Amino acid sequence: MGSPKHYHADVVVAGGGIAGIVTALELLDYGKKVVLLDRDEERYFGGQAITAFGGMMIVGSPVQKRMGIKDTPELAFKDWCNTAGFSFEDVLPRQWAEMYCHRNLPDVYRWLRGRGVRFLPAVMWPERGFYGTGNSLPRYHIAWGTGYGFTSRLIENLMNHKNRRNLEIHFNHRVTGIETSGGAVCGLSGEVEGTGEPFEVKADVVVIAAGGLGGNLKKVRALWPKEMGKAPDDLFIGSHPFCDGAMQDMAEKLGGVLTNMGYMWNYPDGVTSANPRFPGYGLHVITPKSALWMDYRGRRFGPQPLIGYIDTTYVVARICGQEKPFSWHVMNWKIAARELALSGSDHNDAIRDKKFFTLLKNTLFGNHELVKRMVRECPDFITADTVQELAKKMNDLAGTDDIDAAGMEQDIRDYDAQIDRGVKFFNDDQLRRIAHSLRWSGDRVRTCKYQKILDPKAGPLLAIRYRMMTRKCLGGIRTDLHSRVVDRNDRPVEGLYAVGEAAGFGGGGINGKSSLEGTFIAPAILGGRIAARSISGERNP
Template identity: 50%
Template sequence: MTLYQLWHKEIPIVEADNTDILIIGAGIAGITAALELLDSGKRILILDRDEATNFGGLAKEAFGGMALCGTPLQRINGIKDDPELMLRDWLSFADFSADDKWPRYWAEAYAYRNKTDVYQWLRQQGVQFFPAVNWVERGEFMPGNSVPRYHIVWGTGWELVRVLEQKLRHHPKAGNLKMAFRHRVDGFDSSNDRICGVTGQNEATGQPFQYQADITIVATGGINGNLEKVRQNWPPTWGEVPTTILNGSHRYSDGLLHDAAQALGASVTHLDWQWNYAAGIQHPQPRMPAHGLSLIPPKSALWMDATGRRIGPHPLVTGFDTHGLCQRICELPHGYTWQVMNRKIARKEMSISGSEHNAAFRDKKPVTFMKEILLGNDRLYDYLTSQCPDVVTAHSLEELGEKMNSLTPEVTVDTAGMICDVRHYDKVIDRGEAFHNDDQLRRIEHARRWKGDKVRTLKYQKIDDLNAYPLVAIREFIISRKSMGGIHTDNHCRVLDAAGNALSGLYAIGEAAGFGGGGANGKRSLEGTFLSLCVLTGRVAARSIRGEQNP
């Protein structure tokens, strides 16, 4: 048996059984909780709806970034940071109301505990972080991350799952752990005002199941894999729901257990607090309906509306306020946009979020990775231009406009207007740095002051540059990703009812709990707060179940 097969070997269980602790969901939150709870000597059963080979959930597909403060890597990079500054930045983006008692509690807990309870704990498990710290979500009209905090797991989320799964498999008390896949949990059992287990169906055999447990933990993710629920809970400040939304979440993050918890009397809050992305493209090899890829857009590309005109007067530039980008795009008439660039910009600045398309980083090949950063990523460029249906290339602006129109005949691209906007931008660059009165150029200059962005951002690159041809246009849609609201929980991760009382025997962690308290991030995220909050809430729930007073 290979090591891969060992990691993904399902432990057989019968269809009617009992256990001490039942964890629904084998994502990073469930894995963390199980790893901590094994130390207690309790019997643990993990039920997951997906295949065993997808153990790890959405974390396995993630790039692996975490917002952390006060770490040795920040000090090495000359970054001065502390919990007070992080919390100030967090609250600026979150915009909590006076009623958000538990979401704010979890924001404060994260700011003060992320170094010890997430960073140091992961390092103890054997997780390594890439030495460079990135600066994302800097804020546009309100303060965001005041300093770089985005720490990336060396090996992406794929490696994070692999390391923690190894710890599970080789734990001294691993014999107390059972796992069953293709098991869909539909509802909860209760007795004497206490949650005492679950019911559902084995989707591999079609047989129903029922499991009894002293403690049940919901770790099933959010609602954003269910585009119907995404539409039903669309943020009211974002205007009309776009006709096309792509799915960049986990296909089983469908909110089924949110509904089941509500049926028991649980409070579910802030489902309109969603973390979606502005630059989604159709996956060339889709594995689910509306499957999308989330681009990390180039800062040097021009962001155009559906008619090909530059969005403004305040231009769209990535890296400052993702929530704001989505809101402004949804306010436009057609719900999708274009980015216009050239091959040089695309090779140097563009990437796709996640482990799937960052093979050099995922497989920990530093030489290949640095070549792609410094010299450009031909592999990714070739993949997008040859396989993605939302990408067109051309050898003149006129030809580019024609191809854009052929891709979207229902909305006419104003080719003459697009050419005018591109040439105006290029002329500003030609005047010289002292005369750059375009806000996109100012933001590029600001981004390049940080070394992590400087190596990935070109210095004032024109669009219509024959030496950088061919030209490239990418049609981009809103892509659903993460739920920042969820099942309302307290400081012990116990599920609460509408009156604020804990439902006995029921816990929720990770994205299912809005990453803590039913909405720890608030309306905006500092980015990189998702995997790490899964770790924190998983550990806190385990400590509480073990009986620790201050988990």
């Protein structure tokens, strides 16, 4: 092994995801010399953000106002706290949440707009909560171009920056240690992936932007909260294997504090990918509201039926509270074509590639091509002409005889009978929530109007097997309102900052125990901007 490579900078940023990119971009604005390290290959520059759907919770935007939504930071913060379930120890996470609710419009939305990012002219309404504890109003703004679009735009801004000469970017660099001198952080050390060649970076400041631990399934299972049921043995990775929590552990060894680490934003609706980037990689289904969510036996969840897009944390807990922690969605082709979607930029090419007329066609007439592709390529998608045939195929896929075909058919017929009685007589919570969605234009365009499952004109029947999938870690390194890593007495660890998922998106857990959705990428942007200001000696407003 030869002598290590040596790099020198004012600031070294570890992680080339959205938080690291924003931090580096802002530091260049302040004239700082920056070394940006990323463990992945150059073609994956942008981390999880570049493959994300790209939704953000924004409060008081022009889009909201045009749609007649009267939102305020105070209402958003109230909703946030109701969902987060902050403990008395979550002082900094709560402060970060309040700061975000007040500053997302100028410091995220307008900042992105100023960098050339645009948003769809409609606001979505996810995570309303089953019991009125979610979003009181629609706040979910989707970037035109998805996460790929705005991340690519920020990378372009970075590469074409007037101070580009002050920036070095090194890929395939894995950090193995945070260096200190005289009680202060002074750089990083590590090795180059593939070759094992050592490197060292000398810098006055280190910014950890290396993500969370969602790619480390051993840690995910070990930290799984008891109230969330049993941690599944069979978990998809919706994060990345490099999100292993290693740099969070390094920060802890230097006196930093890790908080809320067991709380995750996991998805209950993961399916097999036909083209996995790495072993265990799964796809996230944006679940149809009009489909019936069934347990591992093929029986409808109740008495509170499970419905996608309403309360993800609740759904995860219900499914993992079963004897076998996986589930099924049963629907027909008409429902799937109108309502089913996949999350991420790779599966939303109409938005990613800004094809307006393709998006309009899919919205008005359904995305039949997506459903055909998933039936063809994904083993978790099953079609049949009858419930009995569907049940047999479900058992064959699971390798069990758990599916209760007669019980499943009865559940479906009971639901369809509710629809036959007419809207005035609906006494099913799923139908009431569908009625609520149909009143909001952002949801109405992709929601069927009280569609029966056994409608002979809407077939064939379709079942999807869902398994749990990791996505985002809600906890992280505790940081103050300047993005500085702090110890148990809230004193800064000199020279050390953390942003993005590494910091639980701010404060060590800005979302508490759950999320309103859209509260990951946007707080990562805010945290990166705050870190750059603090490092550069500018007052945090």
